[in-house]
Amino acid sequence: MGPTLDRVIKRTREDGLRSAVLYSAPGELQSLVRRRIRRFLRPSLTELAAMTAQGIHRSPKPMVEELLDTQIEDALLDEASVTLDKLASRVVDNQLAFPPAFQVGIGSRLVLYILAAMLRPNVVVETGVADGMSTLVLLEALKHHEHGSLTSIDVRKDVARLLSSEELEQISLYRLPPGHRRAKLRELLASPREIDLFLHDSSHSFAWQNLEYELAWHRLADGGVLVSDDVDVSYAFVFFCDKYSLTPSLLFEGTKVVGAVQKGSS
Numbered sequence: 139m140g141p142t143l144d145r146v147i148k149r150t151r152e153d154g155l156r157s158a159v160l161y162s163a164p165g166e167l168q169s170l171v172r173r174r175i176r177r178f179l180r181p182s183l184t185e186l187a188a189m190t191a192q193g194i195h196r197s198p199k200p201m202v203e204e205l206l207d208t209q210i211e212d213a214l215l216d217e218a219s220v221t222l223d224k225l226a227s228r229v230v231d232n233q234l235a236f237p238p239a240f241q242v243g244i245g246s247r248l249v250l251y252i253l254a255a256m257l258r259p260n261v262v263v264e265t266g267v268a269d270g271m272s273t274l275v276l277l278e279a280l281k282h283h284e285h286g287s288l289t290s291i292d293v294r295k296d297v298a299r300l301l302s303s304e305e306l307e308q309i310s311l312y313r314l315p316p317g318h319r320r321a322k323l324r325e326l327l328a329s330p331r332e333i334d335l336f337l338h339d340s341s342h343s344f345a346w347q348n349l350e351y352e353l354a355w356h357r358l359a360d361g362g363v364l365v366s367d368d369v370d371v372s373y374a375f376v377f378f379c380d381k382y383s384l385t386p387s388l389l390f391e392g393t394k395v396v397g398a399v400q401k402g403s404s
């Protein structure tokens with residue numbers, strides 16, 4: 139890096155930084171700088187599609203079938219549809235603390251329900267609760283299949299309004315305290331039990347997505363699945379997949395892209 143840096147400094151003095159970065163630095167430095175810059179940008183759909191094997195799916199069923207490399211039975215799809223319709227009918231706008239657009243999309247709900255049913259997870263963790271749509275979907279699937287427990291994490295107190303008091307007792311709900319969010323998240327995810335299913339739907343800043351993906355990936359059991367809403371909002375998911383050589387399955391949800399990877403499958 140020494141002679142490289144010398145060349146860049148010389149070029150910067152002579153032609154300015156932009157020119158030095160774009161034209162005189164060898165590949166290693168250019169990619170370093172581009173990577174830095176991309177922390178502040180969003181990946182395009184073309185870039186996201188290029189990471190996948192089958193492109194970006196428009197429907198949840200083929201997305202999950204690609205992810206788990208198996209067929210989903212019609213009976214499970216029917217069960218999921220009936221349950222999801224029931225949950226959607228619970229939403230009465232004036233009882234919500236968050237805009238309805240915060241809730242995970244219709245396709246993601248199906249993805250989450252099917253994963254929570256098919257993986258038979260012992261430990262499910264989600265970040266980003268808001269009014270609790272994803273929480274309800276995961277909880278319903280776990281209860282229906284009589285398997286696993288759900289830990290839900292947020293930064294606010296006024297979350298999970300869609301859940302009844304009985305349902306609130308069936309989950310472990312944690313708030314990350316201001317000033318100690320990272321430390322508390324680390325502590326929560328460091329529980330001795332490995333995670334079988336993890337959902338990221340909290341802060342979609344590059345730094346926070348990156349932190350959650352890293353922490354969750356290291357705690358994920360073999361065969362476990364990491365799902366992330368809004369993978370098109372920052373480059374964090376792209377870098378994460380690149381770093382661990384993962385081929386994600388992606389779902390286009392109208393205004394955003396949802397991604398998922400299974401540990402031990404790529």
Ligand SMILES: C[S@@+](CC[C@H](N)C(=O)[O-])C[C@H]1O[C@@H](n2cnc3c(N)ncnc32)[C@H](O)[C@@H]1O
Pocket residue numbers: 240241242265266267268269270271272273291292293294297314319339340341346
């Ligand atoms: C998009 S909403 C979650 C929607 C929810 N999954 C659903 O389906 O209804 C984002 C939530 O993330 C929470 N949040 C923001 N920053 C966070 C952080 N650093 N850690 C955990 N939660 C965070 C917000 O308070 C909000 O409740």
